[in-house]
Amino acid sequence: MKKSSFNLIFFGLVVIALDYCYDFLPTTYFYMGVLFVFLGISSEVFPYLSKIKRFSKAQIQQIDSMDGIEFEEYMAYLLDKCGYQRPKITQKSGDQGIDIIATQEELKIGFQCKRWKKKVGNKAVQEVYAGIGYYSLDKAIVITNSYYTASARHLAKKLAVELWDRNDLIRLIENEQRIDLKNSNL
Numbered sequence: 001m002k003k004s005s006f007n008l009i010f011f012g013l014v015v016i017a018l019d020y021c022y023d024f025l026p027t028t029y030f031y032m033g034v035l036f037v038f039l040g041i042s043s044e045v046f047p048y049l050s051k052i053k054r055f056s057k058a059q060i061q062q063i064d065s066m067d068g069i070e071f072e073e074y075m076a077y078l079l080d081k082c083g084y085q086r087p088k089i090t091q092k093s094g095d096q097g098i099d100i101i102a103t104q105e106e107l108k109i110g111f112q113c114k115r116w117k118k119k120v121g122n123k124a125v126q127e128v129y130a131g132i133g134y135y136s137l138d139k140a141i142v143i144t145n146s147y148y149t150a151s152a153r154h155l156a157k158k159l160a161v162e163l164w165d166r167n168d169l170i171r172l173i174e175n176e177q178r179i180d181l182k183n184s185n186l
Helices: 003-021 027-056 060-064 068-081 122-135 150-159 166-184
Strands: 085-089 100-104 107-114 139-144 162-164
Touching: 003 027, 027 068, 060 166, 068 085, 068 100, 068 107, 068 166, 107 122, 122 139, 122 150, 139 166, 150 162, 162 166
Parallel strands: 107 139, 139 162
Antiparallel strands: 085 100, 100 107
16 A cells, blocks of 8 residues: 555544544544555555556557566456456565465466567576576466567477467457456356
């Protein structure tokens, strides 16, 4: 929670409590307190709901224009929609090559997300492989909106790292949209 949101909520609760405790305050203090609490909660919820709405309609063209952090957030959203349990984004810096950790069928999986315009090389495979030991993972996957170099594919095969390229990402998006359509028809 952002400090500004917390401050609004806290201030609103204090005003409501004061109004409740002291009968001499006008009723408008109570309403002002409620307003502050509402604004504080709204400032947290609205960006989240806006992002969910934007992510639910994302196509590969929108993904190509995302920045790296937004791509990680989108991938966590997409993995959750596709049945991965509790996808959690790791810290922004010093993540040891793992951007998202999720579970699927008792497997703890680490994902590295690369939203690139060019082909992804060996470095991404090496980083995610290092993250397996650091986070005690069962499996590692590198996801990109692009493709991989032949060298990266070769290294990934040797290290048992999965690579999901642009075509896999498009299939994942289509699968998520089919799931959403099926759920909306129930």
